[in-house]
Amino acid sequence: MANCDNISSIIDRRLFTEEDIKLMCKRLGKELTKEYAGKDLLVIGALKGAVFFLTDLVREMDVPLQMDFMDVSSYGDSMESSGKVRLDVDVQTDVKGRDVLIVEDIVDTGHTMKYMKDLLASRGANSVKCCALLNKTERRVDDVDVEYYGSIVENEFVVGYGLDLAGRYRNLPFVGVLKPEIIAKYTK
Numbered sequence: 001m002a003n004c005d006n007i008s009s010i011i012d013r014r015l016f017t018e019e020d021i022k023l024m025c026k027r028l029g030k031e032l033t034k035e036y037a038g039k040d041l042l043v044i045g046a047l048k049g050a051v052f053f054l055t056d057l058v059r060e061m062d063v064p065l066q067m068d069f070m071d072v073s074s075y076g077d078s079m080e081s082s083g084k085v086r087l088d089v090d091v092q093t094d095v096k097g098r099d100v101l102i103v104e105d106i107v108d109t110g111h112t113m114k115y116m117k118d119l120l121a122s123r124g125a126n127s128v129k130c131c132a133l134l135n136k137t138e139r140r141v142d143d144v145d146v147e148y149y150g151s152i153v154e155n156e157f158v159v160g161y162g163l164d165l166a167g168r169y170r171n172l173p174f175v176g177v178l179k180p181e182i183i184a185k186y187t188k
């Protein structure tokens, strides 16, 4: 584990600045305001990575909405999806008849998003769509629609603005790529 005082020093390259992310939230907020006007919207944030994105996004949405959270894990502490998805924390809201928007940090293989969408649809939600900050389209394995996203990213591991490596670096205010020596420590 990197033991340093300045967490920015673990970053090799910044991909999205705070300003970039703010613009993404504004654009998505406008689109989602149109999509959900007049609907009974329930926004479900995927813990823990989507927390920063969700709080910024919903404040750009000019519609009444409720929020809930669920924690689904497929990665454990490693950087590769295990392919097995586990429900750690469930929502407390009855989703039957609701229009649900899942907010996620990043969709990679699609295992996690497919699991969440299928689960909420099976409980009788009226609609289940998703909005991810980032979309790693190249890595997709499961066929799942990502209706809204901030940006596509290449196949490299990113951290910050909610995205973690083994639970750390979520509090970086920007999204960046880790230095190779930091990645090496976790992939040994």
Ligand code: 5GP
Pocket (backbone or CB within 6 Å): 049, 074, 075, 081, 104, 105, 106, 107, 108, 109, 110, 111, 112, 113, 136, 156, 157, 158, 159, 163, 164, 165
């Ligand atoms: P999937 O099930 O789509 O393969 O993976 C989804 C989850 O894997 C994401 O919610 C995220 O927690 C994690 N993940 C995928 N790619 C990255 C990445 O580049 N950086 C980080 N920090 N997490 C990622």
Ligand code: MG
Pocket (backbone or CB within 6 Å): 046, 047, 048, 049, 050, 104, 105, 106
């Ligand atoms: Mg996640």
Ligand code: MG
Pocket (backbone or CB within 6 Å): 049, 075, 163, 164
């Ligand atoms: Mg994670």
